[in-house]
Amino acid sequence: MSSPSPESSIAANLNIEGEDDATDIPLSMAASVVLTSLPRDAAQALEGAGELGVAKVLIRVVPVGSAPSLQQRRFWMKSSNNFEVIISSLRAKLKLKPHEGLHCYVNSVFAPAPDESVGNLWRCFKTNDELVVGYSITPAFG
């Protein structure tokens, strides 16, 4: 048996977090009708087009400002999840009350829209194969 890659050895004691279902955006009927009559080859080409091809990606979370740090700073997440799953997962880990704010930034630069996909963000902004997410209780990087 081959030795595990560095990535999978990190993975050994990390659970995958996030929801089971991909959260695609609903399409209108007007734009859906054309899809039902696609020839088979076109339908096949569309199926899976643009998918990341990686089911789960590593997220590293970094406290910003006075935000409390977490023991576990790294976790796997399904690439099909939206960024809001990272936000809600961090809220849960930090045991935040509903009125407490949480601001999450990719590479300590920008706050993605909650509906941006984790896979897209990882593909475009990863550092050493990790998506680095800074979190802050008060707004930062305004």
Added chain:
Amino acid sequence: MANPRNLSSLQAKVWNGSIPLEIRLASSDCRTYDVSDPYLVMCPRLSYIPLLLPQLHAFFSPFLIDPDVAPSKGWLSFEDVPLKWHYPFGLLFDLYSGIDPATGPAPNEVELESQPRLSSGDDSESESGVLPWRLTIHYTEWPSRQLIQLDDNGKVMHDAFINSVKEADFLRNGTAKVVMSLSKADSTQLWNSVERMNLKNFNPINHKLLNPQGSNLRHIPMKLYLPHAAPASEEGAPAPGTVRVVQAVVTPLISNRQPQTLGTALKSVLPTLFPSTRRPMLAQPVLHGATVPLSANLHDLLRAAAYADGWLHVVVGMM
């Protein structure tokens, strides 16, 4: 690289592009038994839903069951799909209206002077036509699973826009130093120019963003929006599909000399849909209501036809 004058003239056309909208109040929010009058407006393609909400509220408030509801509680839907307020109108239209840019009204006909399908005088034609784009405004039952709540003073919209600008900047330069170094006045001018759709005020700031000193363009900010069919239902009736957004790292050059074209970029990100870099075979790219030639230089396209947030939001239409 294209002539700068051609690029600015194309950019001006993109900024002038607008969509005729016919907006009706949801019957559940309307206190009259009969439906209220529709609100008709030519809406700039590059504008955003929250910028239209004050005038919609002013128009519909006499019909509202709850006349005290805040304008920011308004949300739009098309065929029961809630429209994302952080997507520009033009993107929403290209994504959802179902119009085929190859056979629909030519882009110049969609501009202010005419409403081609309506002016035909044929009722059945105007019923089935796509234009004006018929939307519904709601003031209750906010779809919180799909949409972030807006606030009364427009800060949520502003922040979403600026974050999108920063994300684009990060892709272009590998850092967001450029957008972060804009003065407060510049940054205010950027958003105000979008609120008022004022290209003259937008361009000086956009120029600073696109031409940072001592830094070369690293990546082209581009998002691709792909329609997906729903799994076939048992009755065989068509069901609404879904949209998948694909974002990948796209460089402006594919070798030392060879610029990236829309075709080479699409082939590298979506090889099954774009097997050829020159000829659309199964799908075609749609931007601002027009099909874009695959031979278009992507860097030129970015400078002439990006949305106000600095992104090329390209809808992939199946042929």
